[in-house]
Amino acid sequence: MGSRASTLLREEEIEEIKKETGFSHSQITRLYSRFTSLDKGENGTLSREDFQRIPELAINPLGDRIINAFFPEGEDQVNFRGFMRTLAHFRPIEDNEKSRNPTASEPLNSRTNKLLFAFRLYDLDRDDKISRDELLQVLRMMVGVNISDEQLGSIADRTIQEADTNGDSSISFNEFIKVLEKVDVEQKMSIRFLH
Amino acid sequence: MAWFTFPDNLLCRCLGISITMWFTLLFVFIIVPAVLGVSFGIRSFYMRTLLKIFEWATLRMEMGAKEKNQELYKPYTNGIIAKEPPSSLQQEILELRGSANGLRSEPEFEMADIFYFCRRGVESIVDDEVTKRFSAQELESWNLLTRSNYNFRHISLRLTVLWGLGILIRYGVLLPLRVTLAVTGICLLLVLTTLVAFLPSAELRSYLSEKVHLMCYRICVRALTAIITYHNSENKPKNGGICVANHTTPIDVIILANDGCYSLVGQVHGGLMGMVQRAMVKSSSHIWFERSEVKDRHLVAKRLGDHVADKTKQPILVFPEGTCINNTSVMMFKKGSFEIGCTVYPVAIKYDPRFGDAFWNSSKFGMVSYLLRMMSSWAIVCSVWYLPPMNREEGEDAVQFANRVKAAIAAQGGLVDLIWDGGLKRAKVKDVFKEEQQKLYSKVLVGDSEDQMEDKCSEDGTAEGDESSKDPTEGQ
Numbered sequence A: 001m002g003s004r005a006s007t008l009l010r011e012e013e014i015e016e017i018k019k020e021t022g023f024s025h026s027q028i029t030r031l032y033s034r035f036t037s038l039d040k041g042e043n044g045t046l047s048r049e050d051f052q053r054i055p056e057l058a059i060n061p062l063g064d065r066i067i068n069a070f071f072p073e074g075e076d077q078v079n080f081r082g083f084m085r086t087l088a089h090f091r092p093i094e095d096n097e098k099s100r101n102p103t104a105s106e107p108l109n110s111r112t113n114k115l116l117f118a119f120r121l122y123d124l125d126r127d128d129k130i131s132r133d134e135l136l137q138v139l140r141m142m143v144g145v146n147i148s149d150e151q152l153g154s155i156a157d158r159t160i161q162e163a164d165t166n167g168d169s170s171i172s173f174n175e176f177i178k179v180l181e182k183v184d185v186e187q188k189m190s191i192r193f194l195h
Numbered sequence B: 001m002a003w004f005t006f007p008d009n010l011l012c013r014c015l016g017i018s019i020t021m022w023f024t025l026l027f028v029f030i031i032v033p034a035v036l037g038v039s040f041g042i043r044s045f046y047m048r049t050l051l052k053i054f055e056w057a058t059l060r061m062e063m064g065a066k067e068k069n070q071e072l073y074k075p076y077t078n079g080i081i082a083k084e085p086p087s088s089l090q091q092e093i094l095e096l097r098g099s100a101n102g103l104r105s106e107p108e109f110e111m112a113d114i115f116y117f118c119r120r121g122v123e124s125i126v127d128d129e130v131t132k133r134f135s136a137q138e139l140e141s142w143n144l145l146t147r148s149n150y151n152f153r154h155i156s157l158r159l160t161v162l163w164g165l166g167i168l169i170r171y172g173v174l175l176p177l178r179v180t181l182a183v184t185g186i187c188l189l190l191v192l193t194t195l196v197a198f199l200p201s202a203e204l205r206s207y208l209s210e211k212v213h214l215m216c217y218r219i220c221v222r223a224l225t226a227i228i229t230y231h232n233s234e235n236k237p238k239n240g241g242i243c244v245a246n247h248t249t250p251i252d253v254i255i256l257a258n259d260g261c262y263s264l265v266g267q268v269h270g271g272l273m274g275m276v277q278r279a280m281v282k283s284s285s286h287i288w289f290e291r292s293e294v295k296d297r298h299l300v301a302k303r304l305g306d307h308v309a310d311k312t313k314q315p316i317l318v319f320p321e322g323t324c325i326n327n328t329s330v331m332m333f334k335k336g337s338f339e340i341g342c343t344v345y346p347v348a349i350k351y352d353p354r355f356g357d358a359f360w361n362s363s364k365f366g367m368v369s370y371l372l373r374m375m376s377s378w379a380i381v382c383s384v385w386y387l388p389p390m391n392r393e394e395g396e397d398a399v400q401f402a403n404r405v406k407a408a409i410a411a412q413g414g415l416v417d418l419i420w421d422g423g424l425k426r427a428k429v430k431d432v433f434k435e436e437q438q439k440l441y442s443k444v445l446v447g448d449s450e451d452q453m454e455d456k457c458s459e460d461g462t463a464e465g466d467e468s469s470k471d472p473t474e475g476q
Helices: A011-021 A025-038 A048-052 A063-070 A080-088 A111-122 A132-143 A149-163 A173-179 B002-036 B042-067 B089-097 B111-126 B157-197 B202-223 B251-257 B271-283 B297-309 B367-375 B398-413 B431-446 B448-457 B462-470
Strands: B226-231 B242-245 B263-267 B287-289 B316-318 B344-352 B380-386
Touching: A011 A025, A011 A080, A025 A080, A025 B111, A048 A063, A063 A080, A063 A111, A063 A132, A063 B111, A080 B111, A111 A132, A111 A173, A111 B111, A132 A149, A132 B111, A132 B431, A149 A173, B002 B157, B002 B202, B042 B157, B042 B226, B089 B111, B089 B431, B157 B202, B157 B271, B157 B367, B202 B226, B202 B251, B202 B271, B226 B251, B242 B251, B242 B398, B251 B316, B251 B344, B251 B380, B287 B297, B297 B316, B344 B398
Parallel strands: B226 B380, B242 B316, B242 B344, B263 B287, B263 B316
Antiparallel strands: B344 B380
């Protein structure tokens, strides 16, 4: 598995991905090896079935939503660039990046982008608002059959009440950011990739 | 015409001489020691030489990479990511919320809760414990086999020559030698077991059948150039017991049967395998099931039970994982063989992947191509540890007993002990595990009241035991 890994990925591609995502050379080749081992069809792209074959992901209550996050709008296949772009959101924020030129485009793993990733897990129709229904859907996925509709409904209502500041009964991205002000997003939405 | 026939004669004569020499050498150095059970030590010398050559090859590749100023691909033996030490769902979500007060009685939900599931999900996409067990292990250094090379941009001329030489030796010398030996071994097995079956006296029959089996397995071991080290032979399985081992390849059977006589269990096959099975059954008792009988668990248990009850019969060899795993971990043991109630003799088998990866990836290779790959590797080096016998304890059910044996085998072989089912190679994971996760999260939301009720119900502890054995992620 991965026996031709480092040769199918050209140096120029590795450089491009490095610039776009900030991963190091060895991290990119290792992740490419992982990508090819998941790609059972050996056609250079991953489908939803390839992700669902991972048992630990299949038992995750939000598994399907997370898998969706990898696929661009309306598409069924994700290539390595797209894979890396999504994974880049989970790169830890390094200190030297924080003080970078503020006019440069925001890196994929900034706090805002991490929050946007989480926001999109709730906001299925991508209308930049989390409606009561969307919140209920996610809650239902996380609790299964163990909580009644009424209880879940009241939990959803309470959550929207606390977060909603402009009174439109839904949570916008800015309201979302406000609610999560105190949460250490940088640490909780980061994965420590080894060098 | 004379000049035409002369080289012809010479050619024939040369061929004749070399074939005779070949067979004499084969006979003297390999078959006779196999029959008698002695060893010249040729194989260990071979192993040491190979190791030195591999180290040199890896060094050259590293030098080559440095010259070109590129990085060598290092397999992720330490993992791609550093995972947090495992803690329960409850703990992590409470940490997330920043409250150390414990659960409150009011149902409470925070939007940050999804971070926990999100991160776990993406972590499992990058590196999960299960899918990597179903493909061959990656090696740190190169062993001159194309199949295990990830860096062949960095091969210098010298290395290429060495590699070419390696191919010549492996396919030109070793492969034909090994195929000849394998054929000899199987033919001898078929012929001799049939002959032994004709003997009148049962005692003589079983004695001779043991000798015949051992001899043929020894020839097969040499056919694979398997260099095996047996540890703790005082714990070897005895009659009336079941021997369980971790499963990496069908060759496991040959490796174990080389050192002792076992009764094998399996499905009836057709073709050559079927012939071998029928021949073996004539002189010693093995348990072969028809395909239809395999599903009937009671029938299987009964036949196994009858066999172990008869103390004159040899110990049964079983692989409770049910499928081949890549020898980096031990996966869930099926409880069938642990329900019978006899002594279990655990055996741990660990292969050294540097000389040839023994794992059979049945979705990638058929049996024949697998055997060819095995016979064209350098060697198959493995260690076998016989562990002290285990019995089911009071109050322990079959699943707990199986897990205890599994833990012992994993600890001895240096393998990771997993609760996941090896059947996940082909099948989807059961929904009940996702429901466990959902239940745990609901408890966090809904709070204490349910917990208090559960504590009262599960005083005898068995309900808890079942839950924890089902949930594969808790405390992994």
